Amino acid sequence: MFRGLAIAASGLSAQRQRIEVAAQNLANAETTRTEEGGPYRRKVVSLAPKVAMPIQTRPVLPGDPWILPPRVVEPVDLLGGVQVQGIEEDPRPGELVYDPGHPDADENGYVLYPNVRASEEMVTLMEARRAYEANATVFEAVKSMLRRAAQI
16 A cells, blocks of 8 residues: 555656656747757656666675675566656757847857747646646545555
């Protein structure tokens, strides 16, 4: 039961991160110059299954002085749930627009805009919001089952 809470909570956390990054992308959709000098680059949240890290060395028995050699690796345990593996920049190029009056225009009058598409970000926001709601529903259902089990 508690594992169900942990899995739902990991989903809530991951979807919250996706929502925050999509909102940041939308807020910077017109940012043509960042501190690095170029246009804003769209960010993408990378998710992965939550797993326990393999153990490289361990005692054969608790309190035992014998230790398995480093080459012996236990299989990875799938814990269930999801985790944010990282936030990467989208490698797609931005749009080049002719606007000679823009302060960031090059010598030919072109401005390089961010590689953010508002429609794509809105879809990401809707997906993440619905997944967040689904995880919240699961969390509440498991919590309700735990309450009922405690009454028995």
